[in-house]
Amino acid sequence: MTNLYKSVPIRSSEITPKHEYLSRRDFMKAASLAAGAAFLTACAPSATEEPQNAEPGPTSGATDELGDPVNTYEDITHYNNYYEFTVDKQGVAGLAQDFTTNPWTIEVGGLVNKPKTFAIEDILKLFPQEERIYRLRCVEAWSMVIPWTGFSLASLLEMVEPTSDAKYVRFETVYRPEEMRGQKSPFYTWPYQEGLRIDEAMNELALLATGIYGETILPQNGAPIRLVVPWKYGFKSIKSIVKIELVSEQPATLWNNAGPNEYGFYANVNPGVDHPRWSQATERRIGEISRRGTLPFNGYGEQVRHLYEGMDLSVNY
Ligand SMILES: Nc1nc2c(c(=O)[nH]1)N[C@H]1C(S)=C(S)[C@@H](COP(=O)(O)O)O[C@H]1N2
Numbered sequence: 233m234t235n236l237y238k239s240v241p242i243r244s245s246e247i248t249p250k251h252e253y254l255s256r257r258d259f260m261k262a263a264s265l266a267a268g269a270a271f272l273t274a275c276a277p278s279a280t281e282e283p284q285n286a287e288p289g290p291t292s293g294a295t296d297e298l299g300d301p302v303n304t305y306e307d308i309t310h311y312n313n314y315y316e317f318t319v320d321k322q323g324v325a326g327l328a329q330d331f332t333t334n335p336w337t338i339e340v341g342g343l344v345n346k347p348k349t350f351a352i353e354d355i356l357k358l359f360p361q362e363e364r365i366y367r368l369r370c371v372e373a374w375s376m377v378i379p380w381t382g383f384s385l386a387s388l389l390e391m392v393e394p395t396s397d398a399k400y401v402r403f404e405t406v407y408r409p410e411e412m413r414g415q416k417s418p419f420y421t422w423p424y425q426e427g428l429r430i431d432e433a434m435n436e437l438a439l440l441a442t443g444i445y446g447e448t449i450l451p452q453n454g455a456p457i458r459l460v461v462p463w464k465y466g467f468k469s470i471k472s473i474v475k476i477e478l479v480s481e482q483p484a485t486l487w488n489n490a491g492p493n494e495y496g497f498y499a500n501v502n503p504g505v506d507h508p509r510w511s512q513a514t515e516r517r518i519g520e521i522s523r524r525g526t527l528p529f530n531g532y533g534e535q536v537r538h539l540y541e542g543m544d545l546s547v548n549y
């Protein structure tokens with residue numbers, strides 16, 4: 233697919249209110265670029281304008297299927313959950329900038345006929361990359377709209393041919409404490425692990441993402457490849473994957489290990505089931521002032537509701 237986001241340079245300030253998380257370094261970078269632009273076009277009324285965003289900018293038409301505008305590249309790359317680096321959302325980008333993402337391989341195995349270890353460059357060749365704008369709803373009750381580039385997890389799983397005993401898919405993040413100082417924390421069962429039931433994993437919405445805004449995905453967002461499961465809380469969308477394993481039993485997950493009564497295995501976005509310590513009924517869309525109501529399955533109910541027929545989702549949260 234063509235890149236929809238870079239063809240028309242539009243300031244992010246025209247799309248979303250100026251975001252709250254612009255770091256000073258990036259602000260200076262943006263401001264000096266704007267100053268340069270003003271020098272080149274001296275007759276433009278630039279004095280009252282906001283600094284030009286130096287990062288890729290969305291077109292004014294870039295929205296998700298509900299009509300919500302994509303978040304700015306700045307917000308997406310500077311407000312992150314990635315506990316391997318730090319629990320400080322605005323600190324992840326800096327600490328992750330030297331993270332080694334090349335060479336990188338993903339081992340896909342377990343209950344499959346054709347186990348295979350993929351180098352990241354082969355993944356990019358084997359699976360055509362497409363752009364998909366998905367919301368990401370964090371369990372902490374904030375959300376963003378992100379223009380991802382990637383491909384369906386199903387296409388990778390089909391290639392290795394899961395056997396009939398394969399009932400779940402288990403994912404693992406790289407373990408590299410010398411580069412990821414957060415992995416020295418004894419509070420979590422590293423490496424980060426996540427899991428999906430196989431029919432969830434095979435749903436077309438489940439994406440392996442390699443890019444954002446048409447750019448190669450940055451370390452803070454899970455480079456070089458991460459999962460995106462848009463109908464589930466963000467913690468299911470595991471970053472920097474090195475291993476995918478087809479298994480017969482429901483796998484353990486880092487967050488379920490950390491707090492079984494707070495982070496269930498299914499973790500479907502559900503405004504009717506509160507987290508024990510806060511409500512899930514509403515959320516703060518990063519870049520917006522007023523809160524919005526949270527949608528069941530994060531608004532993807534039509535595509536995924538059938539996966540849970542007959543299940544009590546307040547018990548299987
Ligand atoms: N390996 C790993 N993956 C992870 C996390 C993490 O700490 N480590 N955080 C999760 C959480 S809680 C969220 S909300 C999303 C955030 O993704 P983003 O920073 O790209 O928006 O990543 C998820 N994937």
Ligand SMILES: [Mo]
Nearest residue numbers: 370371466467
């Ligand atoms: Mo999250």
